[in-house]
Structure formats: C-alpha cells, structure tokens
Amino acid sequence: MKIHFIGIGGIGISGLAQYMHFKGHTVSGSDIKDTIITKKLRSLGIEINVPHLREAIIDQDLVVHSAIIRPDNPEVLASNEKGIRVVARREALLEILDDRKVYAVAAAHGKSTTTAILAAIMHGSAIIGAESKEFGSNVRYDKDTDLMIFEADESDGSFINSNPYCAIVINAEPEHMEYYDYNYELFYQTYRTFIESAKHRVLNAEDPFLAQLSDIEATRLYPSLDIKNIEYVLIDDEPHTKFELKNMGAFCVWGFGEHIAVDASLAVLAALEEMELEDIRTNLLNFKGIKKRFDIINIEEESILIDDYGHHPTEIKATMQSVSEYARLKGFDKITAIWQPHKYSRTLDNLEAFISCFDGCDELIILPVWAAGEAARHIDFKEKFARYNLTMADSIKRDEGKLDLVKENHIIKTLDHGIIVGFGAGDITYQLRGLV
Numbered sequence: 001m002k003i004h005f006i007g008i009g010g011i012g013i014s015g016l017a018q019y020m021h022f023k024g025h026t027v028s029g030s031d032i033k034d035t036i037i038t039k040k041l042r043s044l045g046i047e048i049n050v051p052h053l054r055e056a057i058i059d060q061d062l063v064v065h066s067a068i069i070r071p072d073n074p075e076v077l078a079s080n081e082k083g084i085r086v087v088a089r090r091e092a093l094l095e096i097l098d099d100r101k102v103y104a105v106a107a108a109h110g111k112s113t114t115t116a117i118l119a120a121i122m123h124g125s126a127i128i129g130a131e132s133k134e135f136g137s138n139v140r141y142d143k144d145t146d147l148m149i150f151e152a153d154e155s156d157g158s159f160i161n162s163n164p165y166c167a168i169v170i171n172a173e174p175e176h177m178e179y180y181d182y183n184y185e186l187f188y189q190t191y192r193t194f195i196e197s198a199k200h201r202v203l204n205a206e207d208p209f210l211a212q213l214s215d216i217e218a219t220r221l222y223p224s225l226d227i228k229n230i231e232y233v234l235i236d237d238e239p240h241t242k243f244e245l246k247n248m249g250a251f252c253v254w255g256f257g258e259h260i261a262v263d264a265s266l267a268v269l270a271a272l273e274e275m276e277l278e279d280i281r282t283n284l285l286n287f288k289g290i291k292k293r294f295d296i297i298n299i300e301e302e303s304i305l306i307d308d309y310g311h312h313p314t315e316i317k318a319t320m321q322s323v324s325e326y327a328r329l330k331g332f333d334k335i336t337a338i339w340q341p342h343k344y345s346r347t348l349d350n351l352e353a354f355i356s357c358f359d360g361c362d363e364l365i366i367l368p369v370w371a372a373g374e375a376a377r378h379i380d381f382k383e384k385f386a387r388y389n390l391t392m393a394d395s396i397k398r399d400e401g402k403l404d405l406v407k408e409n410h411i412i413k414t415l416d417h418g419i420i421v422g423f424g425a426g427d428i429t430y431q432l433r434g435l436v
Contacts, residue, residue, distance in 0.1 A: 002059065005029035006075050007066030008048060009038045012153060013089055015127040015139050016064065016096060021046055022141035030056050030075060036435075054078040061085075064092040067156045068373070090158030097163040100125070100148035103270055104162045106194060107170035108154070109315050110263050112290055114170055115151040117253065118267040120287035121280050124149055130309070131291035147274070152194070155179060160194045167198035168270050170263060172209040173314060178345055192216075202270045204262065219269050223262050232256050232325050239294070239326055251281060254289050256322035292429050294322060300401035304330065304419045307432050311342035311425040313353035319421065320360050327419050334418030337361040338396060338403075340428040341369040344377040355384055362418070364388040365405060367395065370426025396422075398434030 005017045008029025014037050021027040021044060030049040031038055038048045049056040057063070057078040063086045065076065079086045103122070105115040112130040119126035119140060124147025126132075126140040152159035152167075155176040172191045180187040188209055195201050201218035203210045221227075229250075231242040242252045243261040245268060253264040264284060271280045289295065298305040306323065310316040320337070327335055337358050341347045347354065347369060358364050366381050381392065391413060393405040402416040422432045430436045 001061040002026045002028075004057065004060045004063045004075070004079075005065070006052065006063065006069050006073060007031055008041060008046075009033070009035045010066050011037065011129050011138060013064070013066045014041060015129070016089065016092065017041065017046065018044065018137070018139040019125065019127055019141060020096065022139070028056065028060070057082060057084065062087070062092075064089060067158075088156075090156055090161050093158055093161040094163070097148060097150065097161075099146065100150075100163060101146045101165045102148045102150050102163050103166045103168065104150045104152040104159065104164035104194075104198070105168045105170070106152040106154055106159045106191070108173040108175040109312060109318075110170045110259060111151050112309075113255070113260070113293055114168065114263040114267055115149055116290045117264050117284070117287045118168070118270060119149045121267055121271045121283040122147060122149060122274060127151065128290070129153070130293060133288040133290060134286055154191070154194075157190055160190060160197065162194075164194065164198035166200040166202065166270055166273060167195050168202045168266050169195060169207075169210060170204050170266060171207045173207075175312060177349070200270075200273055202266055204266060221262070221265055221269060223258070223265070227258075227261050227265055230258060230261055232329065234329055239322070239329075248277060249281070251284055253284055254287050255294055256325050257318055258321075259318045260322075294319060297433060298401055300416075302417050303401060303415075304332065305401075305403070305432065306419065306421040307429050308421055308423050309425055309429075310423045312346065313350050313357035316354075316423050317357040317359075319423070320358060323419055323421050324360050330419070332418050334363075335361045336363045336365065336415055336418060336420045338365040338367065338420065338422040338428070338432075340367040340422070340424030340426050341379075342425040343372050344369055344374050344379070347379060348377065351379070351384065355387070358385075358388060362389060363391070365391050365393055365396075365415075367393055367424070367428065370424060370428075372426070396428075396431045398432065403432070 005013050007013050009031035017027050028047040030052045032051045034050050052075050054074045063079045105111045115128045116132040124145050125142045126149040128138045129151045131138050152162040203218045205220035205222050226246045228244045233240050239256045241260045244250050245265050292309040295307040297307050308319045310319050393407050395406045397404040404411045405413040422428050
C-alpha cells in the first residue's frame with residue numbers, strides 16, 4: 001500500500017509509519033516543522049513534507065492522521081476530494097495490529113519504560129512511545145514472528161483498538177481527562193474494555209481501580225508483598241535496581257526506584273507466557289533505559305545533567321526519589337530541578353500535587369508553560385511555589401557542561417554544580433541538549 005501519515009513527527013504516528021515502512025509499504029508523511037524525528041524518518045527513505053501541503057496527496061491508498069489534526073487540514077481536504085480513505089491513528093490501529101499477537105502496555109505513568117523493558121526481554125516487533133537505548137529507536141521490526149510489544153495509548157482512547165493478546169496495566173490514574181470530558185465513569189470503563197478484550201492480563205493489583213477488578217481473571221502483582229529486598233547499586237557507574245520477585249529469585253534492571261522494580265516485575269510476569277524464567281532473567285539485563293526518562297546526558301566532575309520526560313506530579317515525584325538516591329551514591333550534595341510545565345490544563349488540574357512533588361530539591365527553576373496549543377491561563381507560580389528556593393527563567397542555554405538561565409535575553413545565573421534534572425514534555429529536552 002501507499003500510506004501517508006499526517007503529523008508524522010509525533011512519536012506515536014512516527015512509530016506506526018516506521019513499522020509500516022519496515023513491512024514493505026510505501027510510506028510518506030508531513031508535519032508543521034522539521035524535528036529530530038522527521039530527519040530520522042528521511043534517513044530511512046521516507047518522504048516528508050514540511051509543512052502540510054495539498055500537493056503531498058497524490059495517489060495514496062490510505063491517509064492516517066494524529067489526534068490533533070483538524071478536518072480542515074489541507075491534506076485531509078485533498079484526500080477527501082480525491083476519494084482517498086482518511087482515518088485517525090486510533091482507527092488505523094485496528095488494521096495495522098489485527099494480525100499481530102500483541103503484548104499491550106497501558107498506564108498513565110510508566111508505560112514507555114515497561115514496554116521497553118518487555119521489548120528487551122522478548123523477541124518480536126516493538127512500537128514504543130520513546131526511544132529505547134537498547135536498539136536506538138522507538139521501533140523494532142522482527143519479520144520472523146507475529147509477536148508485537150506495543151505501548152497502548154489511553155490519551156485518546158486508542159488503546160482499546162490495539163488488539164491486545166496480553167494486556168499489561170501498571171496503573172489507571174486519571175490523566176488526559178479532557179479527552180473523556182472529565183467523565184470518570186467513562187474513563188474507567190474504557191480501561192475495563194481494554195483489559196477484558198485481552199486473553200491474558202497482568203495487573204498491578206495495588207492500583208485503586210485495578211484492585212476492584214476481582215471479577216476479571218488476571219495475573220496480579222502486589223508490589224508491597226511480591227517485590228522484596230530492593231537495592232540500588234551502580235554497575236559500571238550506571239544506575240541499577242536489584243530486587244526479588246515472588247518465589248522467582250533475584251532480578252536486576254537498569255534504573256533507580258521502586259517504580260522501576262514494579263515496571264520490570266510486570267514485564268517479567270507478562271513474558272512468562274512466552275519464555276522460560278532464566279531467559280527472562282538474563283534478557284532483562286539488555287534494558288539500558290529509554291531516552292528522556294532519567295536520561296543521563298552529561299557527566300562532569302562537579303555536575304551531572306539528567307533529562308526526564310516527567311510532566312505529571314506522580315512521575316516527577318518518582319524521579320525525584322530516584323535522583324535523591326543517585327545523588328547519595330554519587331556523593332553529590334545539591335539537587336537542582338528545572339521544570340517546564342506542560343499544558344495549562346494539566347498544571348491547573350494537578351496544581352497542589354505539583355507544589356509538593358519537587359520536595360528534595362535544593363533549587364527549583366520554572367520555565368514558561370509549554371502550551372501545546374492551549375490558550376494561556378494565569379498561574380501565579382511565584383506565589384504557589386514560594387516554599388522552594390525558586391528562580392523563574394525564560395529559557396536555558398547549554399554551554400558545554402554548564403547551563404545558563406536566561407531571563408529577558410540576559411543570563412541571570414549559571415548552573416554548574418550538583419545534580420541538575422530537567423522535567424517536561426515540551427522542548428526542554430532540546431534546551432538541555434543545546435539543540436535550540
């Protein structure tokens with residue numbers, strides 16, 4: 001087929017585009033601007049148009065678009081005029097994954113990490129919402145098996161279309177509630193639909209909602225009971241968590257934190273459906289982390305710079321605990337957190353939790369809200385976050401091993417000591433890397 005993807009620079013759409021390209025289809029796409037993702041897709045031989053252009057639609061068999069693409073997009077209009085079928089990403093999943101044996105991972109938090117861990121353990125194709133450092137991509141294609149390890153997205157309800165053979169659910173904390181019109185009954189029912197559609201289910205039984213699903217047959221993990229003797233160690237100067245799981249003995253996984261032990265444990269329990277335990281234990285060591293999740297991007301004698309995708313208070317709190325443990329093992333006495341709030345709606349919906357989730361940092365830097373298309377709304381960060389040693393900045397500039405804080409086009413401070421960790425799902429990852 002000839003398939004065109006509108007919004008191909010997004011991590012979810014790009015994953016599907018790469019997968020279909022590797023399967024042998026002719027793939028093209030477009031986005032509003034060039035990014036690292038679009039450049040990588042071009043390097044694979046995929047034709048990319050920037051920006052969206054009517055002329056990009058020629059004789060394709062199918063056009064797939066991301067959730068944020070509007071009906072008046074010029075490529076959608078051109079496709080309709082030419083009689084080319086147009087579907088949203090969530091509908092496309094029904095066709096792309098319909099012949100796969102899908103191990104689908106869903107959650108508000110931790111799904112990218114758990115999917116990447118499961119991909120490290122199991123053979124098969126994989127589509128992840130972040131780049132696995134193990135194979136340097138968010139997509140792996142394996143033509144020799146029908147197994148698919150897939151990060152299933154609840155933000156637009158598309159996870160119910162992921163054809164799950166095995167549903168792995170880490171948590172079901174309400175998130176992206178604007179999609180569900182703040183209807184909690186609908187939100188939880190959609191999770192139930194996803195879980196019930198799978199033949200096998202692996203659930204974190206201590207999540208408040210998942211704990212109620214006693215009527216659904218599933219393999220259940222009770223983290224406080226089933227995971228024991230958690231230990232944080234540095235192996236070749238890299239962070240690792242050691243733990244014991246049920247009666248299966250000891251495991252070791254890249255990363256720090258109880259949440260990492262939970263993610264790895266759920267992946268282990270899911271993989272038992274396909275593999276022997278000792279192979280799982282060995283393959284777990286293949287996991288090397290994922291880009292933008294506790295991503296150590298620079299180490300100097302006096303400072304360490306970490307990039308983290310955390311943009312919800314639950315995620316930030318978990319990473320802050322990991323950073324504190326890392327600082328202790330590395331002998332650093334200062335932690336600086338840089339936060340780029342993501343969306344006004346998310347920030348306001350979770351404001352009280354955001355105020356407390358940075359506990360443990362010695363200094364907090366707050367950047368302007370990354371609006372993601374939302375209209376600006378007033379938030380008094382200075383007043384709300386006054387409990388912290390707070391600095392408001394417009395941007396950050398990477399200067400070798402240092403970070404300059406910029407306010408009104410002037411450098412107001414330089415960070416060059418201790419552990420510095422940046423949080424956010426906007427362009428902070430590129431600011432930290434000196435790419436903007």
